Amino acid sequence: MTTTWQPLPAAQDEVVGLLADLIKIDTSNWGDSAETVGEIAAADYCAERLREAGWEPEVFTTSSATRAGVYLHIAGTDPAAPALLLHGHLDVVPAMANDWSHPPFSAELEGGFIWGRGAVDMKDMDAMILAVVRGWGFTGIRPRRDVVVLFLPDEEAGSGHGSHWLAANRPEIFRGVSEAVGEVGGFSVTVRDDLRLYPIQTAEKGIRWIRLRATGRAGHGSMLHDDNAVTKLCDAVTRVGNYEWPLRITKTVEAFLDGLGSAYGVEFDPQEPEELLRRLGTLGAVVGATMRNTANPSMINAGYKHNVIPSEAVASIDGRVVPGYEEEFESTIREIVGDRIVVETAVSDIAIEAPFDTATVDLMAAVLRAEDPGARTLPYMMSGGTDAKAFSRFGINCYGFSPLQMPADVDYWRLFHGVDERVSISGLKFGVRVLDRFLRAC
Ligand SMILES: [Zn+2]
Helix, strand or coil: CCCCCCCCCCHHHHHHHHHHHHHHCCCECCCCCCCCCCHHHHHHHHHHHHHHCCCCCEEEECCCCCCEEEEEEECCCCCCCCEEEEEEECCECCCCHHHCCCCCCCCCEECCEEECCCCCCCHHHHHHHHHHHHHHHHHCCCCCCCEEEEEECCHHHCCCCCHHHHHHHCHHHHCCEEEEEECCCCECEEEECCEEEEEEEEEECEEEEEEEEEECCCEECCCCCCCCHHHHHHHHHHHHHHCCCCCCCCHHHHHHHHHHHHHHCCCCCCCCHHHHHHHHCHHHHHHHHHHCCEEEEEEEEECCCCCEECCEEEEEEEEEECCCCHHHHHHHHHHHHCCCEEEEEEEEECCEECCCCCHHHHHHHHHHHHHCCCEEEEEEEECCCCCHHHHHCCCCEEEECCCECCCCCCCHHHHCCCCCCEEEHHHHHHHHHHHHHHHHHC
16 A cells, blocks of 8 residues: 555545435436436436546447446556456436435435435445546546446346446457456444444345246136146245255355454354344344345236136246355255246346455455554455346456445445435545545555
8 A cells, every 4th residue: 555645636525516416317217218217317417527527438328218328448557457347327226205304316415414315326436436537537647457437227127228238239348357346345334433344245146036837727716626726836935935045155255254253252153153143133134145045935926816716826036046056046946846836037147256365355455444444344245236247247356345434323234225315425535535545556
């Protein structure tokens, strides 16, 4: 870590206004492209802010004229170094204004916070990227590595109109990129006044959304009936829902549990990790799902009249797989449901795990400690999916590192997709300093 680092003069002041502007552009992702129309305005906004600082970004559209993002390639000072991808998504999950104490798209500043949808997921990071890259533009500072900046649409609905589209249609963007930095990680979890954990996302579970389909003989509900599709389906669904998946603790999760155990002074027994998780509350609930495959029944469709037995019944199962245990998921499901049920794949995406004993991850820890002497990083696996899945197809190692210092009494995970999403202004400025330091030293 060099001692000559000087913060960019205006970036920390600018970031507040940049985030407020982005929150005010309603980019709610409703799934359907006819309703999801705000991304183009957000993309234009980001591109315009970059142009003001002398950059020449490209606004691209994907599957239709309003599904848009921004691409900027920044040449570093060392042409031999592999490029780093720096990415944020522009869309947000919808918000029901009646539930909120501050209107979700007005970006009110109150109590030291900026309030609004996207404040932590992830317009905060978008604004930090803009502030830092604008700062480089105004001052002539350049990073060592090439930095590929992407602002993306459609992350909140599976990225089919965003990163997956880009990976399939614009692969040249990713040439020479070895690592990527985006969501979800780098935020603080306060243990004590002098100890804050900063989980860095190094792995993601895979997605296996499946349908179970049972068929039988249609008939009248008043008669004896031994081939009932609804009965067969419900039997299978019950077995799937009640199945206890075995613990499958990967390198990432083991390192995370070790780090948690030592931070909280709790013994971590690899055979009995549930005990540690119970004592950790919300954080424990988040990581609990990363220790095994899961398969949760979520929808059942069958029948159309009370006295008619239908010939078909279908259930939806939300399955999530631990990296390396994809095959176990498939074979276990088939075994559980039996051969009278047809198993179909609705949505499938890969699980990923990146190494964390690397210079880049060490640097993340060092820059956090430089700005917060009480910082301690630890790798973790996320149970959901992000744009990282699309990038990892190119062999890119992906990390969730959107640095943010959270007040001790504000729980990051409750704000994520939650009501009254907000970010502290001092925590956001902290993030700008950390991100700038990291990118310049990387
Ligand atoms: Zn997100």
